Amino acid sequence: MNIRLPSLFARTRRTLTLAIGALAIGAAPAWAAWPEKPIELVVGFAAGGGTDITARTLALFLGKHLGTSVVVTNKVGASGEIGLAYVAKAAPDGYVIGMTNMPGLVTLPIERKTQFKASDFSYIANLVRDPSAFSVLANSKYKTLNDLVTDAKAHPGEISYGSTGVGTDDHLAMVLFERLTGTRLNHVPYNGAGPLRTAVLGGHVVVGGMNLGEVAPFQEKVRVLAQASNGRSALAKDVPSFVEQSVGLVFNSERGIVAPAGIPADVQRRLTEALRAIAADPEFKKQMASQFTEMDYVEGTAWKARLDKATADFVNLWKTTPWSDK
CATH class of the missing domain: 3.40.190.150 (Bordetella uptake gene, domain 1)
Structure with a gap:
């Protein structure tokens, strides 16, 4: 029997290489693609x-x-x-x-x-x-943030304030506002800004705690009393900040x-x-x-x-x- 060893070794090496390659492909992580x-x-x-x-x-x-x-x-x-x-x-x-x-x-x-x-x-x-913002209906008796603060002090716990849920930015904006102004509002939580906006427009809550982006497109129907940037937002220059109205709320x-x-x-x-x-x-x-x-x-x-x-x-x-x- 005449076996050429170099040729046998070469074939064996090629077979092992292909087998290892196949294993590597099979073991490739699922996230590769x-x-x-x-x-x-x-x-x-x-x-x-x-x-x-x-x-x-x-x-x-x-x-x-x-x-x-x-x-x-x-x-x-x-x-x-x-x-x-x-x-x-x-x-x-x-x-x-x-x-x-x-x-x-x-x-x-x-x-x-x-x-x-x-x-x-x-x-x-x-x-x-x-930015957080406080909004009321366009025909609300509250023309300014100070109007709201004055009335809230006179009627603690009576003015309803809607938020997007307990512990959300809208709720905590109210908590910080109360702390800064010595007022107390009646918190009413909702499951998001969509339902809350509907509640504000329907008169079910007096004040809506929604972000500026959630109310700015509706300014013909609502009045944004204040928004919580350090100064007026470049995206809504007509909306006053809390800070410029002597309430240091930035949120x-x-x-x-x-x-x-x-x-x-x-x-x-x-x-x-x-x-x-x-x-x-x-x-x-x-x-x-x-x-x-x-x-x-x-x-x-x-x-x-x-x-x-x-x-x-x-x-x-x-x-x-x-x-x-x-």
Whole structure:
């Protein structure tokens, strides 16, 4: 028998190489081709509010950047907790992400035992902020913020104030307002800015605590008494600030994107790169400006550090001025 050993070894080496290659392909991580299917973007509030509108605008841009469809779903209830819990419990594969609303993201676990905790999330980036605002019907007897303050002092606990839920930015804006002015309002929570706006327009509540972007398009029907930027917003220069009316309230709804903790690093990187590009996109900025929403892009570690600082501040506020009896 005449066997040429070099040729046999060569064939064996080629066979082993092909086998190892096949194993490597079979063992390739599932996220190597991510995304391979639509992504669900979860909003914890009803359709029609600022967080929902921001999310639906973002979904169009994010879908183009990632080459897939991004579908917004509203998981409504418990001041946004239902939506956040849904994201926290989702598989960490990047196919479920959530649009957050700060302060609720950090205040809900302070005031109650929530179905999520801070460590349940991967923090991708904050995108925008939307100043808090107090609004009344256009024909309201309250022409200025001072009119409201004067009447609230004369009738403590009688003037109804609607918010988007206990522990949300709209609710805490009221808590801080009461603390700054020595007043007390009658808090009425709703499941989002859409239902709340309907309640204000229907006269079911006197004052609506909604973000500037949620009421500015309706100024023919409502009067915005004040908005909570440091000064007048460049997007609504006719709306006075609380500060210029001698009430030092500066407060915003901050909206960002989280994913379940433990998502693959490559998926988090792709999400971050997409959001960074979108935040710099002139067309996205134009869309946000048309919604009276200010850009405030902060990503990853820096965003989480800012949230941690906010958490500490709200813990201190809770000790002196608890905003819920839960």
